[in-house]
Amino acid sequence: MGRCVKTMKKPALEIEQLSFAYGKKKALDHVNLTIQPAECCILLGPNGAGKSTLFALITRLYDCREGRIALCGFDIKRESLKALATLGVVFQQTTLDPDLTVLQNLRYHAALHGMSRKQADQRIQQELERFEMYHRRKEKVRQLNGGHKRRVEIARALLHKPQLLLLDEPTVGLDMSSRQSIVAHVHALVKDDKIAVLWATHLVDEIYPDDKLVILHQGKIKANGVVSDVLQKTGTETIREAFSHLTEGMAS
Amino acid sequence: MRIFHYWRALSGIVSREVWRFLYQRERFIAALVRPLVWLFVFAAGFRSTLGIAITPPYETYILYEVYITPGLLGMIQLFNGMQSSLSMVYDREMGSMRILMVAPLPRGFLLMAKLVAGTFVSILQAYAFLGIAWLYGIQPPLDGLLWVFPALVLSGMMLGALGLLLSSFIKQLENFAGVMNFVIFPMFFMSTALYPLWKIKESSEWLYWVAQYNPFSQAVELIRFALYGQLNQYALVYTGAAFVIFMLLAILGYNPSKGMMMRKGRG
Numbered sequence: 001m002g003r004c005v006k007t008m009k010k011p012a013l014e015i016e017q018l019s020f021a022y023g024k025k026k027a028l029d030h031v032n033l034t035i036q037p038a039e040c041c042i043l044l045g046p047n048g049a050g051k052s053t054l055f056a057l058i059t060r061l062y063d064c065r066e067g068r069i070a071l072c073g074f075d076i077k078r079e080s081l082k083a084l085a086t087l088g089v090v091f092q093q094t095t096l097d098p099d100l101t102v103l104q105n106l107r108y109h110a111a112l113h114g115m116s117r118k119q120a121d122q123r124i125q126q127e128l129e130r131f132e133m134y135h136r137r138k139e140k141v142r143q144l145n146g147g148h149k150r151r152v153e154i155a156r157a158l159l160h161k162p163q164l165l166l167l168d169e170p171t172v173g174l175d176m177s178s179r180q181s182i183v184a185h186v187h188a189l190v191k192d193d194k195i196a197v198l199w200a201t202h203l204v205d206e207i208y209p210d211d212k213l214v215i216l217h218q219g220k221i222k223a224n225g226v227v228s229d230v231l232q233k234t235g236t237e238t239i240r241e242a243f244s245h246l247t248e249g250m251a252s
Numbered sequence: 253m254r255i256f257h258y259w260r261a262l263s264g265i266v267s268r269e270v271w272r273f274l275y276q277r278e279r280f281i282a283a284l285v286r287p288l289v290w291l292f293v294f295a296a297g298f299r300s301t302l303g304i305a306i307t308p309p310y311e312t313y314i315l316y317e318v319y320i321t322p323g324l325l326g327m328i329q330l331f332n333g334m335q336s337s338l339s340m341v342y343d344r345e346m347g348s349m350r351i352l353m354v355a356p357l358p359r360g361f362l363l364m365a366k367l368v369a370g371t372f373v374s375i376l377q378a379y380a381f382l383g384i385a386w387l388y389g390i391q392p393p394l395d396g397l398l399w400v401f402p403a404l405v406l407s408g409m410m411l412g413a414l415g416l417l418l419s420s421f422i423k424q425l426e427n428f429a430g431v432m433n434f435v436i437f438p439m440f441f442m443s444t445a446l447y448p449l450w451k452i453k454e455s456s457e458w459l460y461w462v463a464q465y466n467p468f469s470q471a472v473e474l475i476r477f478a479l480y481g482q483l484n485q486y487a488l489v490y491t492g493a494a495f496v497i498f499m500l501l502a503i504l505g506y507n508p509s510k511g512m513m514m515r516k517g518r519g
Contacts, residue, residue: 059354085356095348099275100268111264112355114257 010073011036012086012164012196013058018067020053027053029219031067035212037163038194040187042207044239045216046247051200052092054216055168058198059089072163085113088162090153092169098142102133105141106156113160120159127155131185147178154185158195165189167199171206179206187211204239213239215246222246261357262365269336269369273376279335283377286331287324288384295320307448309480321390322476323445325378325400326468329408330439332374334431336366337415353506360503363416367499370415371408378404396479403478407471410491413498414467420505443469467494 013035020028028050035041045051057064060076069076074083096105103124110120128134131151141149150170157165167186171179183206189195199206207213213230215223223230223246227239236242273280295317306313352362382397392400418435442462444452449469453460463469470490477484 059350061350061353081356081358084354087354089351089354091350095351097268097272097348100271104268104271108264108268109351111260112352112357114260114356116256116260 010070012039012072013198014068014070014073015054015058016068018054018057018064018069020050020057020062020064020066026219028057031216031219031221033214033221033224035164035196035198037196038190039212040190040197040199040208041212041214043198043200043214043216044202044204044207044243045200046202049216050219051216052168053219055089055166055200058166059087060084085160086163088157088160088165090150090157090165090167090170092172094149094153096141096149096152096156099140101138101140102128102144102152103137105152106137106159109156110159115160123159123161124155127158128152131155145178147174147182150174150178150182151185154182158189162195164196164198167197169200169202171201171203179203183208204243207239215243217247258357258361261355261362262368265352265362265365266369266372269366269373270376273373280377283328283331284380284384287328287381290320290324290327291317291385291388291390307450309477309482309484317388318390319448320446321382321385321392322479323440323443323472325381325404325475325479326407326411326443326445326472327440328377328381329371329374329404329411329471330436330468332370332377333408333411333413333415334418334436335415336370336373336412337419338431359506363503363506364499367409367412367416370412371405374408374412375401375404392479393481396481399478399481400475403474406488406491406495407475410467410471410495410498413495413502416502417498417505420502439466439468442466443472445469445472467491470494 011034013033015031015033018028018031019026031050031054033041043051043054053062056062058069058071058076060080063077071083072086074080074086076083097108100108106124106128107117107120110123115123124137125134128137131154133148133151133155136144136148141152144152154165154167154170165186171182174182186197186199187208190197201207207227209227211227213223213225213227214221215230223234223242225233230242231237231239234242234245236245299316310318352366353359355362378400382400414435418431440446442459443466444463445468449460449463452463467490470487473484474487474491477487
């Protein structure tokens, strides 16, 4: 647990020349991406753009054969355990045990990260309080609504104080107010805790003006920069326009 | 300290599995009813038709119920191993296997911990079954109840590793029926769980051959001898070797660069 102090100045995520193919079908094509601490990077892309593949590679579900991924300066292949220790993940599907309580789910995660019971309970309280879920810790996950489950999952991903938080379309299937509250919570994390965030989505209204925006289309990065820069470069006024300009325009 | 990390992770994984099992009460009852039906109905029915001569580890003539008790303990573990493999496939789809896989610990260790957890649950079931069998009159020596513990650990690990292996290679175990037909039934029926080897040899040479080399047979024999305070060395080595082979293949299956995850997890 804990932050990798000696590597504080290193980028939270560095991806260099990353390519990946399923058989002959290219899913990622020479992707380069760097995320600094306290940076919120929104990865925008239509379905099938390669977002899930990218996440699978960063979380080491698959090995990258071409290119390199480093987390806090730790190479994901050579120093995978150190790299994974700096990473918090919220997967697209819910990964909580519905039959167990919130507390049991979180303690399980804390144990996987080697925290003692005392440390774990302390961190669980801090994170659940932040998401206003502490009073519900003894309830079974089954009893929570979708938005609350998501909050618990984000709290869980933060227990071991990761440097980089990966979120794979965390707001899919949530109602408007739950979505807004999660978007606001994550942006507050970036600001308050200086954590780096990589947030995959296809919903443009989840993006704040000073976020870093990366548009992925057919396995290639089409735009990479602060929102205003992307708008300027594409000569568009809204993210929606920029997005369709870059994805539909290129495809035709 | 690194060693504490491993220990905490292991106890976290085991306690999660135990809680899950205890909360799913239907699963607990189902796990007990299955072998009990075999014991109370099947074995009772066959008692008169099947005479079991004195063979080690038994020192007197025994009732058929006594003979199949170790086989039923094996069955509990076989079902449990397959069920936890099924839950692993399900888990992986649900993503909680991914949560496990992103933990900063070696994958081999995580899979092994998962296996220990599954085995622990199967041993809880096995002792619950032995308790009921005791009341029914099947009373192995008391020290046998102690000796059977390490045997159950090894057999549980072996069958769990087999399940793990299947889960890494089979893309989708859509329903339990497929596993029942192609793994559980053949393994169970073509073994020494229901009839002793010499009895099988009398009726079918090939079945004798299959039963002899079926790792499930050896697991059952290991349990059978342990239950009477004896060690069957051949069964011990055979079961241990089967465990090592299944486990290595399963670790290979879950290896991100060499394994089968690549072919499956598209999208």
